[in-house]
Amino acid sequence: MTQAQKRPWLVLAGLALGVTVTNGFARFSYGLILPAMQSDLGWNYAQAGWLNTANALGYIAGAILTMLMIGRYSATSLFSFGLVTTNLALLATGLSAELWWQTLWRILVGFFGALSFSTAGVLAAGLFPNDPRRNAMAIAIVFGTGGGLAIVLSGASLPLFLEHYGADHWPLAWVIIAAICLLFLPLCLWSAAKLKSPAPKRAEAAKPLPVSQIWAQLAGYAGFGLGYIVFLTFLSAWMTQQAASATFIAAVWILLGLCICMSPLVWRPILARHASGLPLAMILSCIALGSALPVLFPGNLSLLLAAVIFGLSVFMAPSAVTNFTRQNLPAHSWGAAISLFTVVFAVAQTLGPYAAGLLGDLAGDIGISLLGASGLLLLGALIALTQRPLPNHPVTGNTKPGKPE
Template sequence: MIAAPTRPWLILAGLALGVTVTNGFARFAYGLLLPAMKSEMGWNYAQAGWLNTANALGYIAGAVLTMGLIRRVRPSVLFAFGLVTTTAALLATGLVTALWWQTLWRILAGVFGAMSFSTAGALAAQLFHDDPRRNALAIALLFGSGGGLGIVLAGATLPVLLGIWGYAAWPWGWVLIGALSLASLPLGLWAAGQLRPPRQAGQTAPALPLRRMLGELAGYAGFGLGYIVYLTFLSAWMTEQEAGPGFIALIWVILGSCIFVSPILWRPVLARFASGVPLTLILTGIAIGSALPVVVPGGAALILSATIFGLCVFMPPGAITSFSRQNLPPDSWGAAISFFTVVFAVAQTIGPYGAGLIGDRFGDIGVSLLAAAGILLVGAALALLQRPLAGN
């Protein structure tokens, strides 16, 4: 039996700050800095996409490593270690501008970010474990508020910094992101220390029923393939449409704010369904948000796109965490979420580089946004095939 922790909401806030660092900063701040880095380095879209593919390759390694360690090392230790090392990698990204070093830091941010992110869900699943509705809210808040805060902070500062100091100031953007990550460490590390599930020493975790989870796994793979295109290339696409730094900042703040409040929207859905329905609905929303600014050009469409996308994009991790919690025994949660993370990580390696190639081929990164929307809709259809795992 897992003991109920004291001060669960403060613990959740600390875990959410970990998500702020590993996702809001480590993965998505690059999209805000990409136009400046692409211009200053003379990259094409494929080269620009490569750095997020490098980050995704590191994420695969981190997810696989976490799967191997989760039975030997407490999730709280993995979370804390990943949080500290991701922060160090973000600071280092602003210190050396050569592509080789940038690739290394992006890979390391992926390795350590995956370690912290994939254990955050397993840790949050311990909160309110006797209250399904509160547990669903905690899981949704973990991913929504954590990621949303990171995108709001990055979106409100980085375009303005580049607008004032010019594209050559992009290394200082990474230094700023690293400093914000450092400020998140105390509460994040404290939260991890409050959650210490019993080790399963000498025991083997129940085998995951992977064949019966194929719908959810396939849907999550579609999420990994499609969502990253929007967050990688949105600022570059807006820059090509001659959007100013103030409007770019506004769009990202709207996006992050909607991510922040998205748990309120999705909490009842996550609590009600033990099937693939939540993931299907979420992926459909992400697809609509991705396609909308290309199909209906203009500032109003971009605002609506950021709103819809933001209300959905951080909820797939909450959906698979809730699915695991409702369908699997507690000692399988960490392994299940780690396996989902590996599937997601493999899928998202293709997205940024592939989208960059499509953008170079057509001379328009908007085509890549449409292709990503199509992939997300396929993932939504596959997730709809997922049924509850009866008997658990």
């Protein structure tokens, strides 16, 4: 019996903490530090959005490289390398305020983070191989609890830290984040090593993916990439525009993170039961509602409700496509399929922050961008809803497309 079989929940914790680093701190702490950076450096919304677009450009490159390398190198190696280098890139982010320096390291944070984030799902899909419900829970915990923990920790500390010490202390915030991530590294690397995911055989890796049969799921995931990032990038900036206090901003982010951590419990039954695009469509609809609520119904109560709805859904989109992959494709295709989904998502999310920032500058209100993002998410949900289980998919053994689940 392997260590992953003896201690599956400890191994799962290590994978989840890896996502805490590469998907939580590396990508979403920026939204909390952004108001201080804007204040100290005099950035407009387009400049602020550009740095997340730069991060997304790096993410595209990392996702494409992962898709090319997953047939030659094990998921374990790619996960571990991406994790260590992401940590180093986070530290470098706090060393200079120059825009070119910030652009460089936001690109590299995205690039290295994609290597680790893409393969975390592949590794998690190998846990509890004979128990679909536990496997669905494991995948959901990796993406949900892993990412949510970073938002709880960031939300509880960064706004109050920056209010107390001043906006000019934002570089120190990045250094502190890097130090916290360093504490997580040993367990993360141990977990990846215990899973020992082998590189696929060349003959298996060469088989093409059935893209024509999964296009609706891919398109729905593209809608997720376009829409979700706007809320997480500009939430704090919009709340600051509405004269919200640092304490209330922190409370909203803590609530958001706690709901993300709890989201696996909410979605596990749906993810385990359905091999179609229905879970992704439901998740995108909830994210869209959460994005639009604070703008349509301004007020503190609306913001708290939006944090709950958005938080319970946002990190379940990667879980939905990972479960879809596991349920519909053979094991040797998981790495390539999840990498393809990640590339599509990465390309889509590149367009979101900068376009939303430009729209916010033109309108003089970033809330307009939140509404636009909500519309894109709903469009993605409608497309994902048309996705049916693949013929002969491994979970239910359907032999006809569209057979009821």
